[in-house]
Amino acid sequence: MNGSVKKLRFDFAVLTSHVLPMTNISADTPIPFAGDGLDHAEYQRSPEQLQAFMKKTSARAILLHKGRIGIGDGGRPHRIHPADLVGHDLMAPGPVFLGLEGERPIFAFSVANPTAFMPEENFVSLRGIGGNLSPADLALAGRAKSLFAWHHIEKHCVSCGGKTVARDGGIKQKCTGCGAESFPRVSPVAIMLVTDGDRVLLGRGPGWPEGFMSALAGFVSPGETIEEAAQREVLEEAGIKTQNARYVFSQPWPFPAQLMMGFILEAVTTDITLDPKELEDARWFTRDEILAVFEKRGNAFACPPRQTIAHQLLRQWLAETA
Ligand SMILES: [Zn+2]
Known part of the structure; x- marks a missing residue:
């Protein structure tokens, strides 16, 4: 085993057992964690376009806290209008635009103070509840979790060490030092x-x-x-x-x-x-x-x-x- 190659570890701390029909x-x-059903709208991510999306009456945001997903009534990821986040402390990089659900813009926010929105225990690890969410909700939550983890881990440019800032609604980073762009790993x-x-x-x-x-x-x-x-x-x-x-x-x-x-x-x-x-x-x-x-x-x-x-x-x- 090459010592520099990390090994994957499944975490079996929380398990739910389900029997599914024997189909192909x-x-x-x-596929679990895939199929979020969104148009990721890679070409509709200018600052002006994102502002317009944020102001749409139909826009919604899901909430995360330390990588956990806020679950609301009915056991689905809780959704609020992005305007309801105004005045609350948000973790970097602020709003992440996940994409369009039909005409509806969907954002994700990582909140610093979860109890401003719901009891902290309603923020749940995807490992624990993964088997209970619908495939689309599981994929949406997983995509948001991965994007926030990327911004949390890679705060600095790998080339020059400069601070990075989010671009394009959180699917890209730009280095404030050398200008290099980087993409989610x-x-x-x-x-x-x-x-x-x-x-x-x-x-x-x-x-x-x-x-x-x-x-x-x-x-x-x-x-x-x-x-x-x-x-x-x-x-x-x-x-x-x-x-x-x-x-x-x-x-x-x-x-x-x-x-x-x-x-x-x-x-x-x-x-x-x-x-x-x-x-x-x-x-x-x-x-x-x-x-x-x-x-x-x-x-x-x-x-x-x-x-x-x-x-x-x-x-x-x-x-x-x-
Ligand atoms: Zn740099």
């Missing part, structure tokens, strides 16, 4: 379902709650393709050689801004040699065992929640091998 996700099921991660006939390899990271198993995953390293990253990570973490890495689908993962790229690979070797720094356990599970877990009549392992791509990859494989 790419055909009729939205998205890190590609390969996540892999390794198959051996009717078996699938699942693993668990050190310290995960007892019983939880998931697909192996890792960040892409400079100079390699996503397929190479997928095969390298499986070899490094579990000692298994693979072939025919097949891309299935991808998923935005806003913790803070990964693009999870899902693969199904075929095992060439099947003996597991764990890298204990990366994995506490890895095992082969039969299709019957996995199907039983999804249908809640078996407990060979605890399944990742449905808003994770690991869950969706398993579901996809079950559908393909039915």
Whole structure:
């Protein structure tokens, strides 16, 4: 394992378990955290246009606080008119324009004092409520969370260290020193379902709650393709050689801004040699065992929640091998 390459860690602190029908996700099921339904309006982001959007009667804003989403009545992200934010302390970079929902401009604000709007406990982690939001609300909230995280993390220019300021409604930054422009960072991660006939390899990271198993995953390293990253990570973490890495689908993962790229690979070797720094356990599970877990009549392992791509990859494989 290259020490400079960070590893992905799923946080299983809060889990909700859902059973979904065995359908092909790419055909009729939205990818979690994708499909916000907005026109991102990349060419309607001049200061004048944004002001006009903000003043529209139909405009709405969702609220965040420290990366948590304000949830209102009905369990949806709470929406207020942007004018109702006047006079309140806002976190950098101020209003973020998420896009147009039909004709309705949608903004996001990160508020310094959440209790001015609702009880603080109504600001909820997307990890905890992700499975309960509609696909469009989940995608909208995830996009807002990633954009605010970017502005929070990258306050300074990577070239000269100058202070950066938001442009274009928060989808761009400009350095006040050298003038360089920068754009939201998205890190590609390969996540892999390794198959051996009717078996699938699942693993668990050190310290995960007892019983939880998931697909192996890792960040892409400079100079390699996503397929190479997928095969390298499986070899490094579990000692298994693979072939025919097949891309299935991808998923935005806003913790803070990964693009999870899902693969199904075929095992060439099947003996597991764990890298204990990366994995506490890895095992082969039969299709019957996995199907039983999804249908809640078996407990060979605890399944990742449905808003994770690991869950969706398993579901996809079950559908393909039915
Ligand atoms: Zn600069």
